[in-house]
Amino acid sequence: MTQIVLELHLHQPWRLGRFRYLDLGSGRSYFDIPRNLEIFRRVADRSYRPVLDRLLGLVDEHDEFRLSLSVTGTFLEQAREAAPDVVERLQALVGTGRVGLVAETYFHSLAFLLPPPELHDQVELHRELLRQTFRQDPRTLRMTELAYSDHLARFAEARGFRAMLAEGWPGILHGHSPTYRYCAVTAPTLTVLMRHFPLSDDIAFRFSSRDWSEYPLTSEKFAGWLGATPGDFIGLFMDFETFGEHQPADSGILEFLSALPAAVRRHPDLAWATVDEAAQGPPRDTVASPEIVTWADERRDLGAWLGNDLQKSALEAAKKVGRLVRLAQDPELWTDWRRLLTSDHFYYMYVGGNPADRRVHQHFSNYPNPFDAYANYMNALTDLRRRALAASGHTE
Amino acid sequence: MARATAFKAPASGVPRLSAASEPPLHIVMVGWEFPPDHSGGLGVHSYEMVRELAQLGHKVTFLLPEDRPHLDVPGVSFRAPGDALDRPRRPGVEPLRAYVSPETGTITNLSEVADFYNTWIAGLADLGRVDVVHVHDWFGTVGGTALAHREHAALVVTIHSTEYDRSLDHPWPEILHREEHGIAHADRIIAVSRHLRAQLIDRYGAPPGRVRVVYNAVRPSGPSPPPDRRPPTVIYIGRLAAMKGIDTFLKAAARIAPSFPSVQFVVGGEGPELPHLLHLAAALGIADRVMFLGRVSEAERTHLLSQASVFVLPSVVEPFGIAALEAMAAGTPTIVSKTSGVAEISANLFRVDFWDVEEFANRIAELLLYPPLSRTLGVQGREDALREGWRERALETVQVYREAIHDRRTA
Numbered sequence: 160m161t162q163i164v165l166e167l168h169l170h171q172p173w174r175l176g177r178f179r180y181l182d183l184g185s186g187r188s189y190f191d192i193p194r195n196l197e198i199f200r201r202v203a204d205r206s207y208r209p210v211l212d213r214l215l216g217l218v219d220e221h222d223e224f225r226l227s228l229s230v231t232g233t234f235l236e237q238a239r240e241a242a243p244d245v246v247e248r249l250q251a252l253v254g255t256g257r258v259g260l261v262a263e264t265y266f267h268s269l270a271f272l273l274p275p276p277e278l279h280d281q282v283e284l285h286r287e288l289l290r291q292t293f294r295q296d297p298r299t300l301r302m303t304e305l306a307y308s309d310h311l312a313r314f315a316e317a318r319g320f321r322a323m324l325a326e327g328w329p330g331i332l333h334g335h336s337p338t339y340r341y342c343a344v345t346a347p348t349l350t351v352l353m354r355h356f357p358l359s360d361d362i363a364f365r366f367s368s369r370d371w372s373e374y375p376l377t378s379e380k381f382a383g384w385l386g387a388t389p390g391d392f393i394g395l396f397m398d399f400e401t402f403g404e405h406q407p408a409d410s411g412i413l414e415f416l417s418a419l420p421a422a423v424r425r426h427p428d429l430a431w432a433t434v435d436e437a438a439q440g441p442p443r444d445t446v447a448s449p450e451i452v453t454w455a456d457e458r459r460d461l462g463a464w465l466g467n468d469l470q471k472s473a474l475e476a477a478k479k480v481g482r483l484v485r486l487a488q489d490p491e492l493w494t495d496w497r498r499l500l501t502s503d504h505f506y507y508m509y510v511g512g513n514p515a516d517r518r519v520h521q522h523f524s525n526y527p528n529p530f531d532a533y534a535n536y537m538n539a540l541t542d543l544r545r546r547a548l549a550a551s552g553h554t555e
Numbered sequence: 556m557a558r559a560t561a562f563k564a565p566a567s568g569v570p571r572l573s574a575a576s577e578p579p580l581h582i583v584m585v586g587w588e589f590p591p592d593h594s595g596g597l598g599v600h601s602y603e604m605v606r607e608l609a610q611l612g613h614k615v616t617f618l619l620p621e622d623r624p625h626l627d628v629p630g631v632s633f634r635a636p637g638d639a640l641d642r643p644r645r646p647g648v649e650p651l652r653a654y655v656s657p658e659t660g661t662i663t664n665l666s667e668v669a670d671f672y673n674t675w676i677a678g679l680a681d682l683g684r685v686d687v688v689h690v691h692d693w694f695g696t697v698g699g700t701a702l703a704h705r706e707h708a709a710l711v712v713t714i715h716s717t718e719y720d721r722s723l724d725h726p727w728p729e730i731l732h733r734e735e736h737g738i739a740h741a742d743r744i745i746a747v748s749r750h751l752r753a754q755l756i757d758r759y760g761a762p763p764g765r766v767r768v769v770y771n772a773v774r775p776s777g778p779s780p781p782p783d784r785r786p787p788t789v790i791y792i793g794r795l796a797a798m799k800g801i802d803t804f805l806k807a808a809a810r811i812a813p814s815f816p817s818v819q820f821v822v823g824g825e826g827p828e829l830p831h832l833l834h835l836a837a838a839l840g841i842a843d844r845v846m847f848l849g850r851v852s853e854a855e856r857t858h859l860l861s862q863a864s865v866f867v868l869p870s871v872v873e874p875f876g877i878a879a880l881e882a883m884a885a886g887t888p889t890i891v892s893k894t895s896g897v898a899e900i901s902a903n904l905f906r907v908d909f910w911d912v913e914e915f916a917n918r919i920a921e922l923l924l925y926p927p928l929s930r931t932l933g934v935q936g937r938e939d940a941l942r943e944g945w946r947e948r949a950l951e952t953v954q955v956y957r958e959a960i961h962d963r964r965t966a
Contacts (some may be wrong), residue, residue, distance in 0.1 A: 530931070534918075
């Protein structure tokens with residue numbers, strides 16, 4: 160029996176408004192709240208609402224259907240403002256008991272690159288948010304952009320998690336299959352669940368690509384591929400927005416999703432499982448990853464966020480401001496600073512790379528170029544630094 | 556592909572056109588300014604273009620309005636009214652000299668000089684076979700048209716800037732008329748940017764099928780010492796003309812000067828706006844923070860551009876903006892106004908509305924404050940600026956010549 164683990168990730172960042180050098184000290188908000196909510200409403204119309212409705216229908220129709228969700232804190236903040244009905248739908252779906260929740264950093268941040276206790280604090284904030292919103296205590300952890308390393312595995316185990324998600328990248332699997340349970344060399348009680356990236360990306364990236372030899376992808380064909388894949392489980396981890404936003408509704412992606420459980424049912428060796436269910440059972444082997452592996456770009460490293468001088472210097476500057484913010488102990492400063500740690504801001508500063516990766520980056524950016532993204536970010540951070548200095552009573 | 560191959564072939568000597576398929580051309584280029592005596596992009600463009608054309612194996616005769624000292628270019632014959640070749644044939648005719656007003660730096664007898672030049676061009680008789688007459692801007696259009704007609708040669712006109720732009724929409728009818736004359740009679744028109752091309756079509760009625768875009772380029776400079784940016788300087792270099800928007804630069808400088816006490820603002824170049832700009836700097840309270848350099852030599856210009864922390868080109872209109880390309884080639888982060896032609900060939904610069912003083916101030920401040928930003932923009936901008944050189948531009952120009960010759964023959 161091979162379990163299908165469908166894990167959908169819901170996230171929206173608090174995008175910055177234009178915060179210019181001359182806005183330093185003006186008291187203006189760094190974040191363009193109306194624009195963020197407008198984007199949220201648009202994505203809710205195209206994706207969150209219709210897809211959640213379909214998922215509720217699927218859970219109702221198919222007793223065996225299971226899925227898992229990761230929902231960031233910034234997503235829920237925006238959802239409450241922009242589309243409270245989306246939160247209600249999520250609660251209803253989780254309330255069916257057939258959904259596994261996945262914890263991560265509240266701010267979908269790069270906190271795992273910061274000195275402790277920031278990562279711990281942000282994961283605990285998120286855990287608490289999930290408890291309050293969904294009355295469920297997550298047992299599985301993922302990091303931003305599926306970042307994974309031996310060090311992060313140890314962190315997850317120490318925080319009491321049973322499982323952690325990772326990219327099933329040949330660079331760490333060394334010829335082994337991503338469809339088996341592994342345990343981390345550094346964390347023997349932690350099960351590592353790997354993303355099956357070819358099958359995940361067939362949906363997430365290739366579904367509507369007309370020059371793909373398998374186009375069009377039907378749920379029968381896809382279920383056939385799943386049925387022919389041996390292993391403990393198949394990790395289909397992707398953005399929730401794949402359905403209706405990255406792949407638009409007129410591509411037939413919603414119908415594909417709706418028809419998938421029925422197509423899977425024709426394969427008696429396949430079953431659906433949540434992340435927690437998939438993590439039960441003995442691991443086949445250990446996995447080691449001294450370096451951080453992510454699910455992004457061709458190189459699966461941190462290059463998308465920390466590949467160039469702009470990104471590195473922005474993170475270094477953010478770290479320094481973080482020390483001042485900790486000293487200041489002002490909740491407003493905390494929130495602004497943590498929102499600035501959201502990985503999306505760094506992603507917008509990406510320069511170069513291969514053309515395919517650059518297109519993906521540009522697609523998700525709200526800046527005309529990485530230099531605007533960097534200058535804007537640094538202005539906001541410089542302003543925050545001044546506020547933190549003032550609040551902590553320190554001088555430069 | 557052919558272009559790239561030609562560019563990468565210096566080891567085997569300068570690539571020459573194969574005589575069988577593409578016979579070398581005789582190009583008569585009607586010039587105006589020429590190094591070392593030039594004040595803008597036109598002189599640089601003329602020099603680099605004839606140099607490349609001659610290296611490609613073409614015969615170039617370059618006409619100048621006055622017999623002045625100029626850089627020599629191997630393979631290019633220079634001609635001017637009253638020169639050694641001219642004098643014996645026109646006894647008694649003294650060439651008319653331009654009179655440059657010491658107050659304004661502009662030529663006061665421009666119309667007469669242009670008339671004299673055009674008459675001389677139209678009367679040139681000893682040129683041999685001519686394939687192309689290539690005129691720049693407006694000053695030689697009437698004579699160039701007549702010469703091309705008489706020699707059954709194709710007429711190509713390159714427009715570097717228009718009279719509407721130079722006069723900020725108050726054109727001098729006489730110059731406008733000469734410009735229109737060239738555009739109306741040219742077999743092909745070359746614009747130095749897409750932006751300018753659109754203007755030639757919209758405002759001058761140029762037939763779109765006849766207007767090609769050939770950008771300017773820069774010559775890669777040799778290895779230079781790493782810039783010592785102490786004190787940091789923010790610089791404009793170019794003609795001090797109204798269309799250059801230098802007011803905006805000074806106002807932006809005034810906006811941020813108090814927050815950057817160690818930064819030096821620099822204005823290099825000369826022109827009619829100088830008195831106004833001096834007054835403005837004083838009125839803005841930054842007279843002690845702005846250095847007006849006056850005339851800047853080629854060597855000084857190269858040095859200043861490479862040592863600057865930021866180069867600013869805030870032009871109200873800027874058909875191309877070769878100084879910005881030079882700054883980028885020197886690895887200096889660059890801010891230009893949105894309408895600048897140079898912004899069409901690179902995304903690795905900041906683009907600002909020419910009137911937006913605050914935004915210029917923001918961008919300057921950001922480049923001064925965040926070294927990784929200015930480093931990255933500098934490196935990427937340099938790559939863009941040097942990706943293609945004058946060789947590519949000359950090959951594109953020859954392509955336009957061949958189109959024009961083809962049209963002239965089949966007309």
